[in-house]
Every structure is written in C-alpha cells, then in structure tokens.
Amino acid sequence: MAVRDSWRYVRAGLITLVLVLAFVAGWPARIPKLVRAWPPALARVALLLPSLQEKVLTPFAPAAGALGITSEDWALFTGTGGTRYRMWIEGRAASGEWKLLYRAHDPEHAYLGGALEYRRVMNVWNPHHDWISSSYPAFTRWVARRAFRDFRRLRTVRVRMEEVRILPHGAGFEPSGRFAYEELLRREDVAP
Amino acid sequence: MIERWVAFWDRREAPYSLALVRILLGTTLLFDLLEAGYFNVVSLLWAPAPSGAGWNASALPTPFGVRVLGASAETARLLWWFAVLACVLFTLGAAYRFTSIALVFALVEIGACQPVRDGIDALLHIVLAVLAVSGAGEAWSVDAWLRERKGKKPRVIPAWPRYLLFLQVIWVYVSAGHQRGHTWGPFGSFSAVGDVLGDPHFARFTPGSLARFYPLMVLGTMLTMTFEVTSPLILLWTWFERRPERGGRLGDFARRFHLRWVWLAAGASLHAGIALSMNLGIFPYGVLALYPVFLHPAELSAALARAPALLRRRAA
Numbered sequence: 001m002a003v004r005d006s007w008r009y010v011r012a013g014l015i016t017l018v019l020v021l022a023f024v025a026g027w028p029a030r031i032p033k034l035v036r037a038w039p040p041a042l043a044r045v046a047l048l049l050p051s052l053q054e055k056v057l058t059p060f061a062p063a064a065g066a067l068g069i070t071s072e073d074w075a076l077f078t079g080t081g082g083t084r085y086r087m088w089i090e091g092r093a094a095s096g097e098w099k100l101l102y103r104a105h106d107p108e109h110a111y112l113g114g115a116l117e118y119r120r121v122m123n124v125w126n127p128h129h130d131w132i133s134s135s136y137p138a139f140t141r142w143v144a145r146r147a148f149r150d151f152r153r154l155r156t157v158r159v160r161m162e163e164v165r166i167l168p169h170g171a172g173f174e175p176s177g178r179f180a181y182e183e184l185l186r187r188e189d190v191a192p
Numbered sequence: 193m194i195e196r197w198v199a200f201w202d203r204r205e206a207p208y209s210l211a212l213v214r215i216l217l218g219t220t221l222l223f224d225l226l227e228a229g230y231f232n233v234v235s236l237l238w239a240p241a242p243s244g245a246g247w248n249a250s251a252l253p254t255p256f257g258v259r260v261l262g263a264s265a266e267t268a269r270l271l272w273w274f275a276v277l278a279c280v281l282f283t284l285g286a287a288y289r290f291t292s293i294a295l296v297f298a299l300v301e302i303g304a305c306q307p308v309r310d311g312i313d314a315l316l317h318i319v320l321a322v323l324a325v326s327g328a329g330e331a332w333s334v335d336a337w338l339r340e341r342k343g344k345k346p347r348v349i350p351a352w353p354r355y356l357l358f359l360q361v362i363w364v365y366v367s368a369g370h371q372r373g374h375t376w377g378p379f380g381s382f383s384a385v386g387d388v389l390g391d392p393h394f395a396r397f398t399p400g401s402l403a404r405f406y407p408l409m410v411l412g413t414m415l416t417m418t419f420e421v422t423s424p425l426i427l428l429w430t431w432f433e434r435r436p437e438r439g440g441r442l443g444d445f446a447r448r449f450h451l452r453w454v455w456l457a458a459g460a461s462l463h464a465g466i467a468l469s470m471n472l473g474i475f476p477y478g479v480l481a482l483y484p485v486f487l488h489p490a491e492l493s494a495a496l497a498r499a500p501a502l503l504r505r506r507a508a
Contacts, residue, residue: 012198015352019359026367034371065253068300068317074367076311080375080387087393105392105399115231119224119473123308124237124245126393135307138245142236170386170409172400190242 024056026072084173085127085161085180091147091154098158101147112146127161132181144185157185203351206489207330210354211285214328216481218283221316224474225276238268238305247305255304268305274298285333292324312475315364319357319482326353357485362423369420382413388470396469412465419458426455426486456486
C-alpha cells in the first residue's frame with residue numbers, strides 16, 4: 001500500500017514534469033519573426049526565450065530523441081498566398097521536344113501522380129517558401145530513373161518548379177513562366 | 193492542493209475512449225503506410241541514395257536498423273514491413289503492451305530514415321508514445337477477447353493518458369492558431385483558405401473552380417482562427433458538463449447551449465472540410481482519430497448501448 005501511495009506521487013510528479021517540458025518545447029521557433037512589431041521592451045524579453053528553451057530542454061533531448069519527439073511547436077500553414085510553385089516533370093528523346101509527363105493539377109499530364117502526391121513524397125519535393133529539402137536532388141534522380149524505365153526512348157528528364165502567383169478571392173493561380181529548382185538528368189547519369 | 197493534483201492524475205476509468213483512439217489512429221496510420229507500398233515508394237522514402245532519397249550518413253543519430261543491417265533498399269523494405277506488422281497488431285490490440293512499443297520503435301526508425309517529416313508525423317510520435325503506456329488495449333482488442341474467454345473481468349485503466357492527449361490536441365490548436373500569418377486575419381482579408389484552395393500543390397479541386405464560394409472560404413478562415421485560438425475553452429465546457437452544480441450563469445449557459453458539443457462539432461467539421469478540399473495526406477484523419485479523447489468512456493459506452501435500438505428504429 002505504501003509503495004502504491006508513493007507511486008501516485010511519483011507519477012503525478014513525472015506528469016507535471018512532462019507538462020512543463022511540453023510547454024517549454026511549444027515556445028515558437030519563429031519568436032524573432034513574431035515579435036518584430038512588439039514594443040521593444042517586451043520583444044527583448046521574448047527574445048530571451050529561445051536560449052532559455054534550449055537550456056531547459058537539452059538534458060531531456062536524448063529521451064525525446066529516442067521516442068522521435070522533436071517539438072511541441074505547431075507552426076502549421078502559417079503563411080499562404082503570394083508566390084507558390086507548381087512542379088513540372090518533362091522528358092526528351094535523343095532529338096526532340098520536351099514532353100510534359102507530370103504537372104501538378106494537370107489531369108492530362110499525371111504520370112506517377114498518385115506516388116508524387118502521396119504526402120510523404122510530396123514533403124520531399126514541395127518547396128516551402130524559399131526552402132526545399134536537401135533530398136530533392138536524390139528525389140529527382142529517382143523520378144528520372146522511373147521515367148527512363150517506363151519510357152525507353154527518353155534520353156533526358158527535367159524536374160523544375162514553376163513560380164505561380166496565388167490570385168485573390170479564391171480565383172486560383174497565375175503561372176509566371178519563371179522556373180526554379182531545375183534539375184536536368186541524363187539517362188547515363190542515373191543508370192542503376 | 194498537492195493531494196488534489198495527485199488524486200486527479202490517479203483517476204481510473206473504463207478503457208473505451210482510448211481503445212477507440214487506438215483503432216482509429218492505427219487504421220489511419222496503417223492506410224498511410226500501405227500507400228507507400230502501393231505507390232512503390234518505400235525505397236525512395238527510406239533508402240539512401242542512389243536508390244532513394246532517404247537516410248543519409250550525415251543524419252544523427254543513425255537509426256538502429258541501419259546500424260545493424262546497413263543502409264540499403266532492403267533495410268528500408270524490412271523497416272516498412274516491420275512498421276506495417278506492428279501497426280496491424282497495435283490496431284487489433286494483440287499483445288498490446290509489446291506491439292505498441294514495437295510500433296513506437298518502428299516509427300522512430302522510419303522517421304529517422306525519412307528525409308522530411310510533417311506535422312502529423314511529429315504528432316503521431318507523441319501520441320503513440322502516450323498510448324503505448326496506456327490501457328488502450330484493454331477493450332475491443334484481441335487481448336480483451338482472450339481475457340474474456342478465460343472468464344476474467346474487464347479492467348479499468350488509468351485516465352491520465354487520455355487527459356494528456358486531451359491537452360495535446362488543444363495545444364496543437366493553440367500553438368497553430370497563435371502563429372498564423374496575416375492572411376489568417378483581418379489585415380490579410382481572411383484569405384488563407386482561399387489561398388490554399390488556389391495552390392496547385394495543395395488544392396483537391398481545380399484551383400479557381402470554387403471561386404464563387406469565396407465568401408464561404410473567408411468564413412472558413414475566420415471560423416478556423418476562432419476555433420483554434422479559443423480551443424482551451426473546451427476544458428471549461430467539459431468541466432461545466434461534468435459538474436452540473438458549478439459554473440454559475442456561464443455554466444448554465446454552456447450547458448443549455450451544449451457548448452462542448454458545439455466545439456466538438458466545429459472541430460470535426462473543420463477537419464472534414466480540410467479532408468474534402470485539400471491534399472494534406474492523413475493530417476485531418478489523424479487529428480480526428482484523437483477526438484474520442486474528448487469523450488468520457490461512460491458517454492461512449494452509453495452511445496454504443498443506444499446504437500442498436502436506434503438502428504432498429506430506423507430500419508422499422
């Protein structure tokens with residue numbers, strides 16, 4: 001009975017610790033951005049939080065890492081609109097024009113559409129503001145290898161992102177004709 | 193005060209709410225994992241270059257599977273199979289104590305090999321760790337069925353894992369709500385939902401095809417923000433329902449207008465709307481799978497007891 005009673009206190013203590021750590025881990029990583037418009041005195045105090053956060057969490061990082069827990073900061077869809085991207089995948093035979101294989105939201109060109117739009121794959125290629133995964137080049141090699149296997153005449157595959165402007169009032173987007181994150185892959189470069 | 197705090201975390205209850213979370217979340221995750229197999233992207237996601245875009249040697253720490261078996265497409269496939277198997281057993285509640293830990297381990301392994309993880313991955317890691325130490329396998333499970341066959345009585349379980357998950361879901365909303373950019377507010381004309389539906393990478397329907405419903409998109413943005421920022425109030429609404437004698441006029445108001453159920457319905461609608469209109473993978477389903485934590489097990493078992501009679505009445 002005494003053990004059970006002690007355990008109740010230990011467990012409540014551990015849960016309290018978890019709640020405190022979760023709260024500290026939830027302080028936004030975007031604090032410097034969030035406090036830009038704050039009164040300077042308040043912003044200075046807020047800017048102390050990231051280093052305090054690190055000091056508090058560091059001793060517990062190995063335990064969190066073992067469970068794959070990275071953060072309690074849920075910055076989901078913080079920014080929308082403005083410049084976005086639309087992925088194009090094209091292929092070209094030895095002497096010929098580029099042929100569009102896949103373009104986001106283009107039912108006429110949906111090669112590997114299901115796989116590319118599967119959320120774990122999409123995370124690899126979808127640019128986030130000015131950032132793209134460091135695995136993007138490896139992804140383009142994988143795409144090219146699949147395309148060369150499925151289309152025997154192709155010699156080159158190109159993967160790139162067209163910049164698009166999101167239109168107001170839910171009117172969709174406007175293509176810009178400008179491209180970023182372009183990767184050009186030749187058959188001999190990606191041979192298995 | 194301390195004694196009340198300790199007593200609160202020592203409460204026990206029937207296992208139905210957490211068992212339902214186990215089944216819904218396990219099914220969602222299983223579907224997500226099977227999609228990787230169906231689309232033949234296991235190597236892409238979890239194998240190193242040149243066969244994939246997954247684990248690379250600069251990543252720390254090295255996953256256990258990679259340390260033991262080496263980094264290869266075969267290791268990626270093995271880890272995926274292990275995760276699928278653990279997920280099936282977890283969902284069925286078979287050898288739950290072991291399989292829930294195995295699933296946590298499997299997700300940590302594939303998470304470490306995966307190049308990019310999103311919000312639902314991060315949430316799953318936390319939730320599954322809590323579920324693994326809970327009694328979610330004590331009902332509607334293979335374990336419970338076997339125990340029943342041996343003539344043993346159903347067990348009550350500690351309530352604290354449900355309370356923690358309850359707080360976790362609220363925190364996701366609060367944290368997300370407070371970090372939204374200007375397009376989610378009046379200075380951005382509440383354009384956020386309309387913007388997402390115009391984004392070729394996230395829109396489910398042809399961007400621009402729903403423009404005539406733009407006022408609804410603005411309303412959706414407003415409701416999403418209101419819902420997220422005020423989500424801690426669900427604690428108050430729940431407490432008022434549990435304690436009909438407390439809360440004064442506000443409590444009476446909340447009970448009279450069923451504010452707890454209004455909040456739950458708003459949350460469910462929000463996620464159903466996301467699932468219907470946006471390509472965000474399992475995110476909306478994964479969060480909805482956690483909603484049973486907002487229900488007391490007694491409410492759930494009462495609803496289930498009423499269900500057959502309701503169905504019979506409908507059929508008659």
